Structure formats: structure tokens, C-alpha cells
Amino acid sequence: MTFARTDRSLTAQWWWTVDRWSILAILALVCFGSLLVMAASPAVAERIGTDGLHFVRRYFAVLPVALALMFSISLLSPRAVRLLALAGFSLALVALAYTLIGGVEIKGARRWIDLPGLSLQPSEFVKPCFAVVTAWLFAQNRVRPEFPGKWIAIILYGIVVGLLIRQPDLGMTAVVSAVWFTQFFLAGLSLIWVVLLLIAAVGGLAGAYLLLPHVASRIDRFIDPASGDSYQVDRSMDAFMNGGLWGKGPGEGTVKLFLPDAHADFVFAVAGEELGLIVCLIIVALFAFVVLRGFSRLLQEHNLFVVLAATGLFVQFGLQAIVNMASSLHLMPTKGMTLPFISYGGSSMLALGLGMGMALALTRRRFGDADA
Amino acid sequence: MSKTVPRDENPCRPRHFRPGPCGPAPQEGPAKHSLEMSHTRLIITGALLGLAFLVIGARLVEVAGFKAGDGRQVRAVPVGRIEASRADIVDRNGALLATTLAAPSLYANPKQMLDPRDAAHKLVGVLPDLSEGEVYAKLASDKSFVWLKRQLTPRQMAAVNRLGIPGFEFQDEEKRIYPQGNAFAHVVGFAGIDNKGQAGIERGFDDVLRGRKQPLELAVDLRVQAILRDEIVKQMTQFRAAGGSGIIMNVNTGEVLALVSLPDFDPNDPGASPAGNLFNRVTLGTYEIGSVFKIFTTAMALDAHVTSMTGGYDASHPIQIDRFTIHDDHAQNRWLSVPEIFMYSSNIGAAKMALDVGGDRQREFLGRLGLLKAPSFELPEIAAPLLPSVWRPINTMTIGFGHGISVSPLQIASAVGAVVNGGRLYRATLLKSPKDQPATATQVLSAGTSVELRKLLRLVVEKGTGKMAEAPGYLVGGKTGTAEKVSGKGYNTKSLISSFAGVFPINDPRFFVMISIDEPHGDKASFGYATGGWVAAPGVSRTVSRMASLVGIQPVDENSPEIRRSLLVTLPGPAGRKLASN
Secondary structure, three states, rough: OOOOOOOOHHHHHHHHOOOOHHHHHHHHHHHHHHHHHHHHHHHHHOOOOOOOOOOOOOHHHHHHHHHHHHHHHHHOOOOHHHHHHHHHHHHHHHHHHHHHOOOEEEOOEEEEEEOOEEEEEEHHHHHHHHHHHHHHHHHEEEEEOOHHHHHHHHHHHHHHHHHHHHHOOOOHHHHHEEEEEEEEHHHOOOHHHHHHHHHHHHHHHHHHHHOOOHHHHHHHHOOOHOOOHHHHHHHHHHHHHHHOOOOOOOOOOHHOOOOOOOOOOHHHHHHHHHHHHHHHHHHHHHOOOOHHHHHHOOOOOOOOHHHHHHHHHHHHHHHHHHHHHHHHOOOOOOOOOOOOOOOOOOHHHHHHHHHHHHHHHHHOOOOOOOOO | OOOOOOOHHHHOOOOOOOOOOOOOOOHHHHHHHHHHHHHHHHHHHHHHHHHHHHHHHHHHHHHHHOOOOOOOOOOOOOOOOOOOOOEEEOOOOOEEEEEEOOEEEEEEOOHOOOOOOHHHHHHHHHOOOOOHHHHHHHHHHOOOOOOOOOOHHHHHHHOOOOOOOOOOEEEEEEEOOOHHHHHHHHHHEEEOOOOOOOEEEHHHEEEEEEEOOOEEEEEOHHHOOOHHHHHHHHHHHHHHEEEEEEEEOOOOOOOOEEEEEEOOOOOHHHHOOHHHOOOOOOOOEEEHHHHHHHHHHHHHHOOOOOOOOOOOOOOOOOOOOEEEEEEOOOOOOOOHHHHHHHHHOOOHHHHHHHHHHHHHHHHHHHHHHHOOOOOOOOOOOOOOOEEOOOOHHHHHHHHOOOOEEEEOOHHHHHHHHHOOOOOOOEOOOOOOOOOOOOOOOEEOHHHHHHHHHHHHHHHHHOOOOOOHHHHOOOOOOOEEEEEEEEEEEEEEEEEEEEEEEEEEEEOOOOOEEEEEEEOOOOOOOOOOOOHHHOOHHHHHHHHHHHHHOOOOOOOOOOOHHHHHHOOOOOOHHHHHHHHHHO
């Protein structure tokens, strides 16, 4: 693809200003995702009694939509991103509230809304939109101190977290909290508050441990594998050992026959067994590259809103990858979280397209402050 | 985190000079301060995330690169082949009698069947014993799991896979294989489809076989078993018999070298034979064995010193007792010495001898020989002997010549072994005895009596009813037995059990060989006779000749002076002369 630098069309401008290396990295992740969903999901689909290619078909139905979403959103200006996020946040928040009334209950949690043809998980869309909205509130508060952005952000955070806990969806709560906290931190939260909030986070975790039995059991099993069923993570570790340096080859693994979420939460274990250590390290490097390269571009950025919003989106992306991979590697208690662009998951994929589209839009080179 | 700006990304940069920043003018005051702070804190956040990615990378290398990574035991994820879970069974020389092979079972997931009719047709093409109609009904059902055929061979599995029909799946299973087929049917028995022992050693040693890896060594010898079975089959065919049985035992250890019961069955497919074929005549069958019992009566009388090798009884008239008459089959109608009674198999003499010893001592003696209770043996198919409920003098007399008591051939083997081996009773066993650990025995009669019985047994083969058991060079000694089978309330004179219980070499006994033929029919060659001497003895003779070299026994010259002297029996008076002229 070539564009003359003098070409002032929208696409040409986009091509010269967008971070093409990050796009390349994301596309590489998508390739690995396609490979792994084809390798891992037929076994899972057969086990739950549906057609073997069920998940593969849905993955490839959602993928073009998500990529199209990402590319079209990356064309937007920061101002348009902000408006999009605000609209998206309002919609998603309403949908999130609706899950408590009309949601579909799966495995004891109400997270899904059934629409004809697909079911959506509103919390996935709340995540990126909320990060952008929060960033704008904090930034406004800095630029115009009379604007009570900070307080609005705190109130919105309370509402979102309240709804998430009611579902309950603790993993999502943790990610939203971490992102929100990072943004607050970047926006100039005083160190006293940093310490206090960290203590609160630890308190929240302890509270969850004491009040919620399934959280307690997961943490117990992590600390002492003998205390309960550590079947999933044991199989996952076996998979990495089995795979060795070069893996057994795509489709040749066996861990997917034993793990219930081989195509989603434990897709990294399938990667370890079938593609091997080298490819796994490449996947880790790709995630790190996207996050850190995004950060490095933000260091050149003068618009506080852009810095905060993009940081929130990148942290969310990176954190999700870290939690997923660390769970598979028995570095932390297992927590159901998708591996961005690699795990199967319709809502998650669309929300990632949305989120990374916004992140790419925000990290484009801009000249003249279009959005003061 | 590089701080260099990628060079060509600034479209408003003229080609000739580097401009100043063309973004907004740097902010001043609090805005600038907060931007700087956000940049600093962005670096901290980035460093933390980068560290997390590094930890994950390191952990990956640890787990996948160094397998002992977690201090956890590495478990192999099962792939294909599973280890056999049941030990092999081998004979005393290591020949395989039973083993376990992978036998995948075929099932289908009808929900995945694209075209059940076509699939059923093709499957029956490679597995012709299935019925196409049944297979179609299964494949067209709305279940998600149906068994199609259990325990396929690898060849069949390959054929099914070659059809390439989605929805056919295999379950790893194991199958017990008996390479020797019918030959060891009653020894090894068989295991069911779930690999649980159903008969024979497979059942008796079910737990042992499940719990071990190394093969279970039996005492039996494949070659000797084959010989014995072959000879019994020949005799059964010749005399159109209903059945036959045989046992060969090492009299100095109790090890059973061969155990045959016919008709038998193929343990690979026991259901294909009539249920009666599963019956083990050697261990589960008890028979009124007839004159073979005179071995015990004579040994008992000699051991109790109620008579001697030179003593004798009047056998000129049948005995009348109650409503029975005891008479001789080979009647000499005169006084007979003990060796003559034995040699001619005189019922009258044996009855009188038993009566002389008395019922109590007889019971005690037979009990010592293990004939009055079920023997302990490795097979679960074991019968207890049938004994008279009240032991009257008439019972003592009939038992003296082997009627009115039913014992199994297995019991006879141990008991005769003890009579000839110097008086030591060994427990019969199917397990190979360890070389360094001699089997334990109990002394049940004196060594002297044992020597005398050897001479008498040799006499039967040399000059008496068992001549056809002679195997030149191997010094067979033995005793014939012909019993009428109990049918209803009385005896059936037409249906016999004809046996020969032999021992060789009789001057230094090593092996007990017994053959019984069930319901033989006399033919022209046997002049219509169907007695043990005609029907069973020739089988023993050939068995001994064929097996002797396999078990390491050298033929000897029967007429050498030492051997003649060691087995010499003095037959008194005119009878002796008469016999000599025979």
C-alpha cells in the first residue's frame, strides 16, 4: 500500500499518521488466534455436543467485524473518540443495568443479554468506553480546575463497580478498578491517596476472600494445590511441559481434550503445547510491544486527555493478557479472562476492536491541537 | 521505550530543515505541570507492565524449558497406547498361555453421521459379522453414543479408519488372548469382556494377575500338555467315547505338568462351545474310579501289617453280603497271594483285605492321603469327594476296590504320588515351584510299603491287566480301573469310566500319568473290551514314550539284573509257574 505524502485524503492521512507497527503486531496476534481457535475449539465443541466447527465459524464471523470496527474507529479524531466513548458508555451502562433484570444466567452469573442471533456481554463494552470517559473527566479537571471531573469520575466508578459486583463479575471489576486507578494515578493523584487506594485494593481482595467462598477456594487452591481440585491448572502446566521448545504442532496437542475452556481462558496452554515455548515467547513479546510502544508514543503527546485515555486502553489490554497468561502458568489464582485477540469470545473480540480502535486513533500523530 | 520520533512520520516536515515542534505551543503553568507528571507516572506504569511481561516470559522458559520447573511430578498426558493392566500367564518354560492386547472398541456418535445408511453399508462391508439393519438403526438414532462392536483387531480398526466416515470413534480397550487355544482351556480358563477372570487360573488368580507386571509362571509344560491331549483324543476317537481326562504330575514336587479335560473349548471364545465343555473332569468331576483304588487298599494293608507280600486271601467264591454279591472280573477261583490279587485286580481279595484292616483305619488312612476332603488347588473348579454317609462293613469292602466313593483324578494323582515316592504326600499345584525352595510334604506311609507298591505296580504292567501301558525302556508301573457309571439308583454296566493310573520310571518314580476315558465303546481291535487296560493303558504308554525325553528321562534296559532284582516279586506256588509260562 502506498500513498503519496501529498495525498490529503482521509485514508492517506491515516496511513501516514497511525502507528503501523502496532497494527502489524495486532494482526500477528489475530493470526495466532485464528490458528489456535481452529486447533483448540473443535475438541471443546464436541465435548459440549455441538457441531465441531461451531466456535471456529463464530470466531471467523466476528473477527472481520471487530477488525473493521478497529480500523474505522482509528480514523476518528480524539474529539470523535470522546463522543463515541460517551455514547457507548451510556448505552453499555444501561445494558449492564439491564443484565440484572433481563440477563441470561450462566454458571451463576448474569452477564449476558440475549439478542436475536447473538448474545452480548455489556461489561466488555463498558470497559473501554469507561476508560475514555474517565480520562476526559480527569483531564478536564486538570485543565479547568473549576470543573468537578474528579468527583464525577469517582461517582461513575462507584456505579460501574456496583453493577459489576451485582452480576457478579469480579474479574471485570478488578480490571476496571486497576485501569481507573492507573488513570487517576497518571492524572496526578497525590501519593497519600495512592497508598490509601492500594490499601483499599488489598482490603477489597481480602473482603472478597472472606465473603465469597468461590474466591476463597480459588486462592486456597493456588497457594496450596493439595487443598482442592487443581485439575485445570495441572493440565495446563502439563501442556507447557509437553510442548517443550517447538511444540507438538498445531492440532497435535491433547490438553484441549481435558480443559473445559481450552478455546478461551486456557488458550495459552494450548499454544504452549502445540506451538511451543518459542511461539509463546513471541506472543508475550507481541503483547508487550503493543503496550509499551503505545506508551512510548504517548510520551510525545501533549494532550492530557489523550495520554490518560490511551493509557487506560493500553493498560486494560495489557492487564488482560497478563492475567490470562499468568493464570495458565500458575503464577496467580485462575481467573477467567480472555487473551486479547487470541481467545474465542464474541463480545470480547468486538470490545477489543472498539478499544484498540480508539487507542490507535488516539496515538496517531496529530499536528495542531484538534481537541483542546 | 525509545524516545526517538520515527523519522518520516511527519508529513508537514519540509525536506530541507528540521522544524521546531509543530504541535500546540507548549503549555504553561498547571497544565504543563500535570502533563509532565502524567509522563513520569506513565513511565512507572510502563515499567511495571514490562516487568510483568518479563516475569511471564521467564516463567514460560522455566515451565516449558526445564520440565521439573514446578517441583511437581511430570505427568504424561495419555496418548494412545495404554499399558496392559493384566499380567501374562506362561508355562514352565516361558511359553505364552495368556496375554493382553490392545483391542479398540468401535462406537459412533449418530449426531455426527452425515449419511447413516451409507455409513452402515460401508461399515458392514469391512465388518461382515455386523447386521446392516441393526447398524443403520443405531446410526440413525438420536443418541450421541452407541456401541457398534467391542474389541476389534488392529487390522479391523485400520479398515474402519480407512472408510473415513466422521462419527466413528474408538475407545481403547484390552482383550485377553489365549495363543494356545483349546490346549490349556481348563488350566488357564478365561477372562470376560471386562477382563475379569471367569474360570481357571484367570479366576483363581484374578487379583494376583491384576496386581502384577511380570508374568505368572505355571508348572504346566506346553509340550507335555500337547502330547497328553493328543493321546487322549486318539483314544476317545478310537473308542467313540463321550469324554476323557488326564493328568501328569511330578511325584516329587506335586507340580502338575499337564491337565486335560475333553471335550474342551476355546478360551478366546468360550461362548461358542456347549456349556458342558467348560466342565473340568480332572478337578471338578468326581468318579467311582474302580480298581485304581486297590493301590490304596493294598498300601493300607501292607502298611498296617495285616498282611504281607507273601500273604493272601481265598478268592474262590464270590462274597455274599446283604443283598450284594462281590465277584471278580478276571476270576481265578482260588486262593490268591497279595501280588496276585493286585495283578488280577481281584475284587474279592481287595474286599477281604479292606475288611481285615477295618473301617476306622481305612477312613483314617484315606483321610491321610487327602482322599476324603476337597483338595486345596489353584483352580476354583474343585469338587469335594462323595463319601458314604454311614461307613458300614459293606462300604469298607466296596471302597476297597473303588466303589461307593467318588474322588477326582486330581486327588488320585497326589495320593498315588505319595504311595510310590517313598510315602511323602505333596500338595498338587499348578504353580511352578521355585528351584531353591523344595516343596513341603507330609509322610503318610512308610518308605518300605512304598517300595513294595512299586513292585506291585510294575507287576500289573509286566504281567497283569495293564500290559498295554508298557513303554519300552521307561519302566511304567500302574493300575487299571474300570468302573460302571452310576446312573439313577444303580450301576449301568454299559457305560464305563475306564482308567489307567501309571507311574514312571517305577524303580525311581518321577511322574504320575493318568488317563480316564468316559463311556468308551469296545471295538474289534479290543475284542469288544472297553476296560481300562484296553482303552486307557495304550494312551498312557504312548504319552510316556513321547514325553520321557522332554522331561529328561533316559530309557533303561528293563532286563538288566539290577533292575530286575529291585522290582522282583515272588509269586508263590503253581500260580507263579503258570504265570511264567504266560
